[in-house]
Amino acid sequence: MNQYIQPSASTASSRIYDILRKDLVGGRFAAGEKLAINALKEQYQVGLSPLREALNKLAAYGLLIQENQRGFRVPTLSRDELDDIAQMRLALEVMAFEQAIVRGDSAWEADLLAAEHRLKCADMTLDKDDEWERLHTQFHRTLVAPCGSVWLLRFIEQLHDQFDRYRRLGPKMPVIRQELDQQHHELVELALKRDAETARKLLDDHIRKSYDVALQCFLEHG
Amino acid sequence: MNQYIQPSASTASSRIYDILRKDLVGGRFAAGEKLAINALKEQYQVGLSPLREALNKLAAYGLLIQENQRGFRVPTLSRDELDDIAQMRLALEVMAFEQAIVRGDSAWEADLLAAEHRLKCADMTLDKDDEWERLHTQFHRTLVAPCGSVWLLRFIEQLHDQFDRYRRLGPKMPVIRQELDQQHHELVELALKRDAETARKLLDDHIRKSYDVALQCFLEHG
DNA sequence: CTCAGCTAAATAATCGATTTTTTATTTATA
DNA sequence: TATAAATAAAAAATCGATTATTTAGCTGAG
Numbered sequence: 001m002n003q004y005i006q007p008s009a010s011t012a013s014s015r016i017y018d019i020l021r022k023d024l025v026g027g028r029f030a031a032g033e034k035l036a037i038n039a040l041k042e043q044y045q046v047g048l049s050p051l052r053e054a055l056n057k058l059a060a061y062g063l064l065i066q067e068n069q070r071g072f073r074v075p076t077l078s079r080d081e082l083d084d085i086a087q088m089r090l091a092l093e094v095m096a097f098e099q100a101i102v103r104g105d106s107a108w109e110a111d112l113l114a115a116e117h118r119l120k121c122a123d124m125t126l127d128k129d130d131e132w133e134r135l136h137t138q139f140h141r142t143l144v145a146p147c148g149s150v151w152l153l154r155f156i157e158q159l160h161d162q163f164d165r166y167r168r169l170g171p172k173m174p175v176i177r178q179e180l181d182q183q184h185h186e187l188v189e190l191a192l193k194r195d196a197e198t199a200r201k202l203l204d205d206h207i208r209k210s211y212d213v214a215l216q217c218f219l220e221h222g
Numbered sequence: 223m224n225q226y227i228q229p230s231a232s233t234a235s236s237r238i239y240d241i242l243r244k245d246l247v248g249g250r251f252a253a254g255e256k257l258a259i260n261a262l263k264e265q266y267q268v269g270l271s272p273l274r275e276a277l278n279k280l281a282a283y284g285l286l287i288q289e290n291q292r293g294f295r296v297p298t299l300s301r302d303e304l305d306d307i308a309q310m311r312l313a314l315e316v317m318a319f320e321q322a323i324v325r326g327d328s329a330w331e332a333d334l335l336a337a338e339h340r341l342k343c344a345d346m347t348l349d350k351d352d353e354w355e356r357l358h359t360q361f362h363r364t365l366v367a368p369c370g371s372v373w374l375l376r377f378i379e380q381l382h383d384q385f386d387r388y389r390r391l392g393p394k395m396p397v398i399r400q401e402l403d404q405q406h407h408e409l410v411e412l413a414l415k416r417d418a419e420t421a422r423k424l425l426d427d428h429i430r431k432s433y434d435v436a437l438q439c440f441l442e443h444g
Numbered sequence: 445c446t447c448a449g450c451t452a453a454a455t456a457a458t459c460g461a462t463t464t465t466t467t468a469t470t471t472a473t474a
Numbered sequence: 475t476a477t478a479a480a481t482a483a484a485a486a487a488t489c490g491a492t493t494a495t496t497t498a499g500c501t502g503a504g
Contacts, residue, residue, distance in 0.1 A: 008290045011487065013278070018386065037456075049488050052457085054276045056235070060282035062376070068233050069495055072455060081372070088373045094312065150303070151310045151384075154284070155377050162373075217450075231495075233457065259486075271458050274487085291465055293486060 013050035032076040086211040096144035104146040115142040170217030235272035308433040318366035326368040337364040392439030
């Protein structure tokens with residue numbers, strides 16, 4: 001097949017990795033649950049080798065626990081860990097956002113406006129929930145994207161996934177969500193104004209509010 | 223076999239992972255090099271499945287690049303990335319060390335003294351170099367161990383591995399190393415005195431000096 | 445009744461072979 | 475001579491079966 005049209009096909013292994021990552025973050029598996037590999041094979045219609053390779057990657061990424069000779073299990077949840085994750089998000093995302101405000105160019109400004117608009121629109125159609133999650137992740141990714149540090153972005157992404165395991169335990173909370181959505185808008189405004197100091201404070205507050213939501217989810221449904 | 227004596231055996235996959243991680247950090251493979259899986263199989267006397275699982279984990283960890291349908295390669299080195307890694311080390315390790323000084327108990331103090339002593343002694347016998355590397359890593363791990371954040375420790379460990387890919391490009395530099403060793407000693411002293419402010423500054427300086435070493439290694443041998 | 449030791453079943457890990465895709469080489473064509 | 479298509483060789487990914495280890499169920503001694 002033409003190389004230009006299909007520069008490099010994906011593999012079964014990378015496909016199942018993406019799917020499992022999404023399902024683990026989305027809470028499709030119970031915390032602490034032991035994964036039955038044969039069942040997964042059937043459920044996801046995938047061979048053993050690609051499945052195991054994906055599970056190995058997810059374990060290295062932190063979305064699974066691998067125990068020698070006894071397979072893979074979903075990490076348990078704890079308040080201590082949620083606190084840890086939230087604290088780290090606070091430190092790293094604020095750091096990244098400050099840098100992004102310094103370094104981001106006009107293309108970034110456009111990306112921000114676009115990401116916020118997409119998120120707001122998706123919010124209207126409440127049925128497609130996975131789509132909202134995707135756009136929400138994308139929005140926060142855009143916020144810090146031009147921070148200049150590949151490793152910082154990598155860590156932030158990882159923490160987001162971990163954080164969402166908690167946040168997505170419970171149902172949506174319309175009241176608080178509206179408040180958070182309002183902050184999304186304000187964050188973009190402050191970024192465009194390059195008001196680093198106020199932006200820092202607002203992102204700090206935004207993450208704290210998100211933490212409150214996630215904590216409530218954990219206490220009620222974890 | 224008795225479960226108490228052998229709580230859970232290791233797997234071929236985890237063993238080869240440890241070995242490859244060490245070899246990748248130690249610079250046994252050239253930066254940018256494409257890994258010939260069949261050659262590795264023979265070199266390390268390991269089967270294809272455990273090898274591939276290890277490579278997948280290393281890719282998720284950041285010590286390999288995985289490209290769909292075209293295997294694994296060793297990440298290239300660049301000054302930009304070295305700067306990024308050093309900056310992140312600075313931010314995260316200082317943060318962790320400050321917390322460790324607040325939270326570390328007397329057991330930590332003992333661990334610190336022990337780790338520093340072991341490192342100093344290993345330094346005498348210059349022939350066993352891998353051993354020095356192991357003890358050096360262990361020393362820095364001990365420094366931040368009681369910081370209270372599992373995720374922070376995880377990120378720091380990852381950055382250390384990345385940083386060492388640069389630092390270990392070149393030969394040992396006795397003069398600067400002696401200076402760094404002296405700082406190891408002072409770091410322990412300040413930790414025991416719980417002098418957070420001075421400790422912070424010294425660790426900052428220590429990492430900057432290490433960066434200078436790594437940068438020189440990269441410019442001369444990368 | 446409890447618990448250690450044994451056996452059977454289930455599961456995890458690994459192997460060897462096959463299939464798919466990429467890369468290198470050749471051949472034909474403008 | 476350069477380019478593109480066709481073919482051959484190499485390498486990556488996956489499959490199906492085997493081996494090793496753990497887990498669950500059983501049995502009998504204390």
